[in-house]
Amino acid sequence: MDEVDNRLLAALRKDARASVSELATVLGLSRTTVRSRIDRMRARGEIVGFTVVTKGDAAQAPVRGIMMVEIAGRGTEKIIRQMQGMSEVSAVHTTNGRWDVIVEIAVDTLEVFDAVLHRIRQLDGVTASETSLLLSTRKHA
Template sequence: MSTLDDIDLRLIAALRRDGRATISDLAARLKLARATVRSRIERLVASGEIAGFSVLTRADVTAAPVRGLTLICIEGRGTERIIAQLQGLPAVQAVHSTNGRWDLIIELATDTLQQLDDTLVRIRKLEGITSSETNLILSTRRPATRR
């Protein structure tokens, strides 16, 4: 990983806020020359520090407003089977393996609390799951910069 200076961090933060900002807008906002902004972005992309650009749609923001994280313990060696079953559930957005007390962390997203509850009932019925804990996600804040 390359070393990021203050300009890089400010530039990445500005791009996180508005990935469609023009070079001129970024230069004005950061009080830098356009050539500096352009070369910094090119360097950050070439080094892999910026891995890509994406679009956030209205559906991304409004779909499935009920979100949660479910932590589960698995008995024995059934992890791969359980992961495959979890990935078949429509509410499951991601499955993360982890260490510590919990074996898996599941990201869930549904339209209603009832749908979330129905999904949790299905998850708890999977053979091999010994315990679970679910926390609702109330809000998400992404850092402006990462080091």
């Protein structure tokens, strides 16, 4: 997968019902390019389906956490795109202060959570991180 595929996945995560024409406009690509990339990712098994996520479904990812990430140099946008392409990443926030990016992660098991942390820490330009598990949610927007 390349940067364009990651951007396409991020757009589909935001709105899986978006038409190929809408996706092409958002990404600045032709409809043919968008369609062929979606088809190729489906054929490779990187996209295994399209679905609706309800509030109740979110509870099926019981291991949730936030990861604060420090990034060296000017690679922030590239790293954000790479993280947005990870299915386990539910949100990526830029911020000020000590950390450059805060990542929300939602998975089924601690083992998967650990693997996601490892993948993010291995991204070129990530220099430090701190992670906290979310134990309960009292209010959700």
